Amino acid sequence: MNLGKVVGTVVATRKEPSLEGLRFMLVRHLDENGKETGGQVVAVDAVGSGPGELVLVATGSSARQTLATDKKPCDAVIMAIVDSWDIGGKERYRKSDD
Amino acid sequence: MNLGKVVGTVVATRKEPSLEGLRFMLVRHLDENGKETGGQVVAVDAVGSGPGELVLVATGSSARQTLATDKKPCDAVIMAIVDSWDIGGKERYRKSDD
Amino acid sequence: MNLGKVVGTVVATRKEPSLEGLRFMLVRHLDENGKETGGQVVAVDAVGSGPGELVLVATGSSARQTLATDKKPCDAVIMAIVDSWDIGGKERYRKSDD
Amino acid sequence: MNLGKVVGTVVATRKEPSLEGLRFMLVRHLDENGKETGGQVVAVDAVGSGPGELVLVATGSSARQTLATDKKPCDAVIMAIVDSWDIGGKERYRKSDD
Amino acid sequence: MNLGKVVGTVVATRKEPSLEGLRFMLVRHLDENGKETGGQVVAVDAVGSGPGELVLVATGSSARQTLATDKKPCDAVIMAIVDSWDIGGKERYRKSDD
Numbered sequence: 001m002n003l004g005k006v007v008g009t010v011v012a013t014r015k016e017p018s019l020e021g022l023r024f025m026l027v028r029h030l031d032e033n034g035k036e037t038g039g040q041v042v043a044v045d046a047v048g049s050g051p052g053e054l055v056l057v058a059t060g061s062s063a064r065q066t067l068a069t070d071k072k073p074c075d076a077v078i079m080a081i082v083d084s085w086d087i088g089g090k091e092r093y094r095k096s097d098d
Numbered sequence: 099m100n101l102g103k104v105v106g107t108v109v110a111t112r113k114e115p116s117l118e119g120l121r122f123m124l125v126r127h128l129d130e131n132g133k134e135t136g137g138q139v140v141a142v143d144a145v146g147s148g149p150g151e152l153v154l155v156a157t158g159s160s161a162r163q164t165l166a167t168d169k170k171p172c173d174a175v176i177m178a179i180v181d182s183w184d185i186g187g188k189e190r191y192r193k194s195d196d
Numbered sequence: 197m198n199l200g201k202v203v204g205t206v207v208a209t210r211k212e213p214s215l216e217g218l219r220f221m222l223v224r225h226l227d228e229n230g231k232e233t234g235g236q237v238v239a240v241d242a243v244g245s246g247p248g249e250l251v252l253v254a255t256g257s258s259a260r261q262t263l264a265t266d267k268k269p270c271d272a273v274i275m276a277i278v279d280s281w282d283i284g285g286k287e288r289y290r291k292s293d294d
Numbered sequence: 295m296n297l298g299k300v301v302g303t304v305v306a307t308r309k310e311p312s313l314e315g316l317r318f319m320l321v322r323h324l325d326e327n328g329k330e331t332g333g334q335v336v337a338v339d340a341v342g343s344g345p346g347e348l349v350l351v352a353t354g355s356s357a358r359q360t361l362a363t364d365k366k367p368c369d370a371v372i373m374a375i376v377d378s379w380d381i382g383g384k385e386r387y388r389k390s391d392d
Numbered sequence: 393m394n395l396g397k398v399v400g401t402v403v404a405t406r407k408e409p410s411l412e413g414l415r416f417m418l419v420r421h422l423d424e425n426g427k428e429t430g431g432q433v434v435a436v437d438a439v440g441s442g443p444g445e446l447v448l449v450a451t452g453s454s455a456r457q458t459l460a461t462d463k464k465p466c467d468a469v470i471m472a473i474v475d476s477w478d479i480g481g482k483e484r485y486r487k488s489d490d
Contacts (some may be wrong), residue, residue: 001320001370003304008130008185009103012154014145015178016164024099024154026130026183032320032334040130042099042154046367047308053188056306056318056336061159061257061355061453062350062369066310067365073144073167073177075160076099079367080309081326085320087302088345106228106283108199110252112243112264113276122197122252124228124281138228140252149284155260159257159355159453169244171265171275173258174197204424204479206395208448211472212458220393220448222424222477236424238393238448244435245479257453259353269418269438269461269471271454295416295434297402326400326418326432332393340465341406350404350416350434353455356467360408363465373405373465378419381400382443 002018003030003082006049010042018072022077025049025078027057032085034093044069054093056080099154101128104147108140115186121148125155130183132191133135140183141174142167152191168193197252197290199226199278201247205290206238221245221274223253228281234272239272240265249291297324297351297376302341304336304383315339318344319372328387335339338363339371348387350374395422395474398441405409410464413415417441417470419449424477424484435490442461445484448472 004027012024022044026075029039034054043057055078063077064070084094102125110122111112127137139153144164148158153176161175167193182192200223208220218240225235229290230250242262251274259273262265280290298321306318316338323333328348337351340360349372357371358364378388396419404416414436421431426446435449436460447470455469456462476486 002369003336008183010183011180011181013181015154016144018163019178024178026185028130032322034120042101046310051347053120053127056304056309058367058369059158060353060369062358062367064160064163065312065358065365065367067132071163073156073160073163074099074177075158077367080306080313080318083302083303083305083307091304092302106281106285106288108252108281109279110276111279113252117263117276123282124275126228140199157256162258162261169261171254171258171261171273172197173254173256173289204481204484206448207475208472209475211448213439214457215472220472222417222479224424238395241463260454260457267457269450269457269469270455271393271450273454281486295466297434326420329481340408350402352465352467354451354467356465359410359456359463359465371465374404374411376415377403377405379400379402381418383400384450386400 001058002056004028004055005030006051006053006055007050015037016073022068027055032087041085043078044074046078047078047081049078054082056082099156102126102155103128103154104149104151113140114171123158124139125153131187139174141176142172143176145176147176149180152180154180156181197254200224200251200253202247202251204247210249212269218264223251223266228283237272239248239274243274243277245274245277250278252278273282296370297375298322298349300347300349302345310367314364320323323330326381335370337372337384338368339372341375343375348376350376354361376385393450396420396447396448396449397422398443400443408465414460419447424479431467435470437470438468438472439447441470441473446474448474459470
């Protein structure tokens, strides 16, 4: 999985029917310091994430292993919202309570 | 999924029989600003997209999860036509009505 | 799928038994102008392609969705021979009749 | 598989239900000399690895072929803890007994 | 598939049980001239390859389509030992008889 930050949403009315009702989120890739790497991906939201949240994104066939995406043409899914992470025992990120 | 722009079509008469009747589109990769990144992919069209349209492309095994591509040797599919997207609440792209 | 050019063949006598009889082609990656990008892949030929021909290569699990490659340890397959492609309505490549 | 070093953990309370109980590890990619390459991945731990250990990480659908990750939206798994490796008959790395 | 050269072995005692008995090889990526590209991968050996040999490596789910790797968390497999290859009808590599 990759660390990412939800920054926006993509609207697509005309699509493969099985995708109806899914939310497509624009997610920027982050490195282990929470810094944007310059890349981004459009991922289906499976966990109720919103703009500004840091998330984990799973890609490939694993992106279809959620209730929301099963058997659908989706190759990237937000399958977790990140609360915090640490490196070498030191906290690098913690979600604020706002 | 990746954002892309349909720029052309590829014709291939001699192909795996299961691919008969599919349309192969040349799609340039776009970043979150709608700017071309320099890369491209040949994707099967599953939603009736045409030249000039911005689309979402799913790759890998997920590219076979459409009615058009099921069980076929296709690793990239156009599964949605993009109407618009926003970043940080501001619209970055909206399809014109032309 | 990616555009490629068949430039050679790879011989491997000792291999997973299921691969017996398949042809391994050396394929250079091409961009949308038909220019070599510097990369290459070894792909199984599923359509009778030969040296010099421009082809489409499917990778990953989709490379196993041909009669030739079904259930085999093959992650890249030539599934179509390219006749031509256009960009913005202008022909960029057309196979010669030689 | 890629060589990696476990450097931290990621906490995510809100996630796809099937992921409950799994440990998400932050793993830095290593080259054949054990040097960090600058990349990293978040991988599910399937073998009881801990911070500081060198591991093998499998990605894609293969990341779901462990007891811990079967049928789950996980695209990277730690499936082995590395004891040692050699290149050209010379040992390049051996885990210390600490 | 990618061309590679077997340069070493990786030992991992603690691993997913299904991987017991498999050999993990360190394989350097080669380009079409047989030159190392700087990258490497750890691949399971399915064909009895050894250090110094040039091989083909299949990745992703295709890496599980051998007798040795079926249903195992393995995303890269050596599925053939290369005897020779040619480009434009000229031999670029031939295995020596040593």
